[in-house]
Amino acid sequence: MHKRAYGAAAITGVAALVLAGCGSSSDKTSFTTTASATASASESSDSTSASSSSTSAAAPAAVDEKNPARADADLVIWADADRAPILTKYAQQFAADNGVTVAVQIAAQTRQQFGDATKVGKGPDIVVGAHDWLGEMVQNGTVAPIQLDAATTAKFAPSAVAASKFNGQNYGVPFSVENIALVRNTDMVPDAPATLDDLLKAAKAAQAKDSKITTLLDQSVGKTGNAYYTYPWLSAYGGGIFGTTASGDYDPAKVIVNSAESLKGAEQLAAMGKQKVLSTNVGDDNSEALFTGGKAPFFITGPWSIPNVKKAGIKYGISSLPSLPGGDAMQPFLGVQLFYVSAKAKNAALAQDFVTQYVPTKEFQLAIFQAGGRPPALTEAYDEVAASDPDVKAWYEAGKDGKPMPNIPAMNSVWGPLGQAASDVIAGKAEAKARFDAAQKEIVAAIKKSS
Amino acid sequence: MAAVPASPKDPLQPLRLGTDNTPWWAHAIKWGLLGLILLAGAYVIQRVISNGSWLGVVITAFIVMCVLAVYSTRRAVPMKYLLPGLILLVTLQIWPIVYTVSTAFTNYGQGHTLSKEDATARTIADSVQEIPGSERYKMSVAVKEGGDPTTAELFMLLVKPDGTLHVGSKDGLTDLAKDGVEVGGTGKITKAPGYTVLNAKQGNARSKDLDALTVPVGKQGGLKAVGLSQAFEGAPTITYDAKADTLTQVKDGKTTVYVPKNAYWSPKDGGQALPTGWKENVGFKNFSNLLTNETIRAGFLKIFLWNVAFAAISVLSTFFLGMLLALLFNDDKLKGKGIYRSILILPYAIPGFVTALVWASMFNQDFGLVNSLTHLHIDWLGNAWAAKAAILITNLWLGFPYMFLVCTGALQSIPSDVKEAAKIDGANAFRTLRSIIMPLLLVAVGPLLIASFAFNFNNFSLIYLLTQGGPFNASDTSIGSTDLLITYAFRLAFSGASPNIGLASAVCIFIFMIVAAMSYSGFRRTASLEEIN
Numbered sequence: 001m002h003k004r005a006y007g008a009a010a011i012t013g014v015a016a017l018v019l020a021g022c023g024s025s026s027d028k029t030s031f032t033t034t035a036s037a038t039a040s041a042s043e044s045s046d047s048t049s050a051s052s053s054s055t056s057a058a059a060p061a062a063v064d065e066k067n068p069a070r071a072d073a074d075l076v077i078w079a080d081a082d083r084a085p086i087l088t089k090y091a092q093q094f095a096a097d098n099g100v101t102v103a104v105q106i107a108a109q110t111r112q113q114f115g116d117a118t119k120v121g122k123g124p125d126i127v128v129g130a131h132d133w134l135g136e137m138v139q140n141g142t143v144a145p146i147q148l149d150a151a152t153t154a155k156f157a158p159s160a161v162a163a164s165k166f167n168g169q170n171y172g173v174p175f176s177v178e179n180i181a182l183v184r185n186t187d188m189v190p191d192a193p194a195t196l197d198d199l200l201k202a203a204k205a206a207q208a209k210d211s212k213i214t215t216l217l218d219q220s221v222g223k224t225g226n227a228y229y230t231y232p233w234l235s236a237y238g239g240g241i242f243g244t245t246a247s248g249d250y251d252p253a254k255v256i257v258n259s260a261e262s263l264k265g266a267e268q269l270a271a272m273g274k275q276k277v278l279s280t281n282v283g284d285d286n287s288e289a290l291f292t293g294g295k296a297p298f299f300i301t302g303p304w305s306i307p308n309v310k311k312a313g314i315k316y317g318i319s320s321l322p323s324l325p326g327g328d329a330m331q332p333f334l335g336v337q338l339f340y341v342s343a344k345a346k347n348a349a350l351a352q353d354f355v356t357q358y359v360p361t362k363e364f365q366l367a368i369f370q371a372g373g374r375p376p377a378l379t380e381a382y383d384e385v386a387a388s389d390p391d392v393k394a395w396y397e398a399g400k401d402g403k404p405m406p407n408i409p410a411m412n413s414v415w416g417p418l419g420q421a422a423s424d425v426i427a428g429k430a431e432a433k434a435r436f437d438a439a440q441k442e443i444v445a446a447i448k449k450s451s
Numbered sequence: 452m453a454a455v456p457a458s459p460k461d462p463l464q465p466l467r468l469g470t471d472n473t474p475w476w477a478h479a480i481k482w483g484l485l486g487l488i489l490l491a492g493a494y495v496i497q498r499v500i501s502n503g504s505w506l507g508v509v510i511t512a513f514i515v516m517c518v519l520a521v522y523s524t525r526r527a528v529p530m531k532y533l534l535p536g537l538i539l540l541v542t543l544q545i546w547p548i549v550y551t552v553s554t555a556f557t558n559y560g561q562g563h564t565l566s567k568e569d570a571t572a573r574t575i576a577d578s579v580q581e582i583p584g585s586e587r588y589k590m591s592v593a594v595k596e597g598g599d600p601t602t603a604e605l606f607m608l609l610v611k612p613d614g615t616l617h618v619g620s621k622d623g624l625t626d627l628a629k630d631g632v633e634v635g636g637t638g639k640i641t642k643a644p645g646y647t648v649l650n651a652k653q654g655n656a657r658s659k660d661l662d663a664l665t666v667p668v669g670k671q672g673g674l675k676a677v678g679l680s681q682a683f684e685g686a687p688t689i690t691y692d693a694k695a696d697t698l699t700q701v702k703d704g705k706t707t708v709y710v711p712k713n714a715y716w717s718p719k720d721g722g723q724a725l726p727t728g729w730k731e732n733v734g735f736k737n738f739s740n741l742l743t744n745e746t747i748r749a750g751f752l753k754i755f756l757w758n759v760a761f762a763a764i765s766v767l768s769t770f771f772l773g774m775l776l777a778l779l780f781n782d783d784k785l786k787g788k789g790i791y792r793s794i795l796i797l798p799y800a801i802p803g804f805v806t807a808l809v810w811a812s813m814f815n816q817d818f819g820l821v822n823s824l825t826h827l828h829i830d831w832l833g834n835a836w837a838a839k840a841a842i843l844i845t846n847l848w849l850g851f852p853y854m855f856l857v858c859t860g861a862l863q864s865i866p867s868d869v870k871e872a873a874k875i876d877g878a879n880a881f882r883t884l885r886s887i888i889m890p891l892l893l894v895a896v897g898p899l900l901i902a903s904f905a906f907n908f909n910n911f912s913l914i915y916l917l918t919q920g921g922p923f924n925a926s927d928t929s930i931g932s933t934d935l936l937i938t939y940a941f942r943l944a945f946s947g948a949s950p951n952i953g954l955a956s957a958v959c960i961f962i963f964m965i966v967a968a969m970s971y972s973g974f975r976r977t978a979s980l981e982e983i984n
Contacts, residue, residue, distance in 0.1 A: 140562065149683065412950075420928045
């Protein structure tokens with residue numbers, strides 16, 4: 001452990017520093033050494049993956065002789081491992097149509113790798129990523145605006161369009177929307193509950209029949225908490241994290257974590273903890289296993305859990321989150337997947353053309369739906385998928401009234417304190433109002449410190 | 452750099468001062484290797500140039516020249532041995548230290564990665580908005596017929612939504628005669644007399660020129676290209692006044708003046724700063740922040756005490772368990788020692804992060820193995836003291852095989868005649884252990900204990916994977932009960948609204964000084980142990 005770890009850490013850390021240092025002058029080192037090491041590793045494999053995954057149609061123009069084609073492709077796209085294969089197929093079509101070469105590369109740690117590589121001028125032209133990266137990307141100046149015309153914008157779900165904006169400017173073209181919902185084991189509970197009381201009644205009835213059930217409502221909390229899963233409990237009463245500005249953007253100056261509405265949600269969390277419905281002993285590490293192991297009838301989760309649920313042979317149903325006593329239905333955060341164009345794209349024109357002309361088409365959105373199974377952001381494509389796929393329809397319905405997760409950088413200051421506050425309240429360690437007041441104070445102080 | 456790993460090969464060749472008996476193939480290999488290093492250097496330089504870093508070129512060239520000068524001549528024989536080590540020392544040790552220290556004096560971090568010029572240019576580019584009510588044109592990129600598509604002035608061939616044809620240039624918009632013009636299926640002009648329409652590849656190659664082209668129409672801004680197919684009428688809402696060094700934003704009829712403040716463009720009258728900031732030198736600000744911040748001061752002592760206790764208890768507990776097992780398995784009468792020893796080393800062979808995650812799930816209050824075996828209901832990861840115990844137990848599991856290994860090695864090197872002499876002198880087993888074996892063992896493993904202390908002092912991954920520093924005090928999630936200085940620094944620097952690498956570098960310098968001071972005094976003490984010999 002000791003010597004080996006020392007050596008390995010020293011070598012990778014230092015190698016990354018040296019590589020980045022060689023890259024350019026001092027202002028271009030990566031944030032974390034390991035990530036930059038992987039980034040440069042993927043960089044070095046560029047040539048091979050580019051040649052294997054790219055295609056080119058003959059472009060018989062006289063100019064090409066004078067201006068020999070560069071080793072890298074005319075358009076380079078980075079995407080995660082799930083979407084890259086489908087994207088490659090489509091990119092080949094684009095390449096053939098336009099007589100250019102397109103390379104799709106898999107970036108395992110897309111967010112980090114894109115940031116690091118772009119800073120040293122080695123980044124892709126287009127990157128596929130979540131909308132909540134946007135604030136950070138604009139701060140670091142790594143993404144370029146995308147001027148979508150009004151007719152194209154109107155084709156998308158309004159929440160998806162809102163999510164791709166920052167400071168009134170549009171930076172992305174959306175292709176899917178994801179959110180959490182209530183997943184139930186239909187062998188234990190055949191019908192979807194509309195309210196929390198119904199849910200608990202059904203869960204207790206199931207538990208009476210099956211002593212294996214340990215957890216009435218399976219939601220990731222953990223010892224350090226999870227603000228993403230906490231938010232719906234606040235939103236059911238009209239509470240949340242940030243208020244909005246006049247233009248409808250999230251306002252970092254208006255933190256509403258301890259508003260009267262949010263506190264109602266916090267009280268509800270405390271009650272759930274007291275009744276042993278929610279527990280800090282259920283976290284990211286075991287929540288999925290509890291459901292797939294048949295130990296929980298209800299599971300609050302997103303589409304990412306479904307492959308494992310299917311693998312475990314659990315019969316499941318997806319429904320909207322229930323309404324809370326004295327409040328409305330719980331509303332989840334929406335996560336929107338976007339195509340971004342790099343601010344330092346070597347092939348800016350082609351990149352802009354790809355995202356504005358090809359991404360907003362039904363064929364493209366349907367194709368990429370195959371890879372992730374998330375509801376498409378293009379209304380026309382969603383309608384077609386929803387007609388045949390009840391899961392997609394259920395996910396969409398559950399997030400229909402949800403708001404996009406804040407993409408402002410101030411959100412970084414919220415995850416820790418809000419998650420911890422919820423965890424403490426569920427554990428019964430602190431009284432809801434006092435604890436959420438403390439969290440509010442801490443969040444406001446952190447935002448102030450960094451602006 | 453690529454030149455570095457290649458260089459250590461040369462000293463392995465037999466060094467003979469006379470030329471006569473050097474075989475020809477040794478020369479061939481030597482010059483071949485030198486040639487390879489030259490080639491590698493040339494390749495690296497080419498890559499570095501394409502990144503535009505002249506410092507990188509100078510450093511690479513310097514290293515390659517050093518290698519050539521030392522190994523191609525017969526002079527500087529000691530350098531032939533020293534050079535690889537020197538290069539590695541500078542690139543792997545000194546450079547990172549210099550870099551960390553220099554970063555500590557900047558505000559480098561999220562939102563502060565660009566230079567001021569780049570950040571300002573980016574801010575203006577990001578402020579371009581489509582003029583409300585304006586129309587979108589279908590666009591093709593073209594040059595004058597006979598012009599070189601790679602260099603000639605660019606024109607936009609435009610189709611308005613009403614079907615009229617236009618030509619846009621940097622001078623303005625003119626009409627295009629319909630005669631001879633062909634419009635393709637996508638509504639774009641594919642052919643026009645007097646112009647050569649660029650294909651996607653050619654147009655893309657002119658991305659920079661296309662981005663710079665604005666066709667002036669209307670009062671403000673003009674037509675700009677969107678990719679290779681569309682043009683829109685837009686204008687930046689922010690302008691830069693170089694003389695006053697201010698940005699002026701005109702948006703929704705409101706004018707705001709931004710001035711540089713804390714490396715952001717901030718409104719003159721207060722309010723939300725523009726998002727893109729820049730990197731600048733901040734002098735000793737990071738250090739004074741650390742020394743004057745009240746939360747940090749309040750938390751520091753608590754964390755520091757736990758950090759020392761954690762490192763000390765970890766070292767002592769692993770050492771004693773490891774030593775006891777080593778003594779046990781060093782007994783000559785024991786059979787099958789190889790098997791037992793292999794089994795004991797297993798925890799050491801499994802990657803530490805896997806072990807930490809497994810232990811984390813075993814410590815789960817409701818579902819964990821520890822509570823279910825002991826029939827306790829301890830909130831291992833949620834109670835401050837229980838969490839500390841959980842961490843020490845996990846680290847004992849992780850660390851004792853190492854101590855077992857080094858103690859076994861050290862015990863086997865203690866000559867048996869010393870032990871025999873003790874026996875003859877009438878010492879019992881415990882007395883032999885206390886007065887003979889322990890002192891000799893400590894001479895051998897003392898420095899390793901200090902190294903282990905320094906390692907555990909900064910054992911980031913264990914804490915992060917097991918408790919993430921928690922459980923936390925209700926009023927402050929920046930100070931956890933099991934936080935080490937390093938995990939605390941990590942949270943301090945990275946969990947705020949904007950991760951701050953400069954601040955993190957400053958913290959690293961402080962931690963380095965603490966560890967260095969403790970290790971120094973530790974080594975002084977082991978030196979006194981050696982006097983026993």
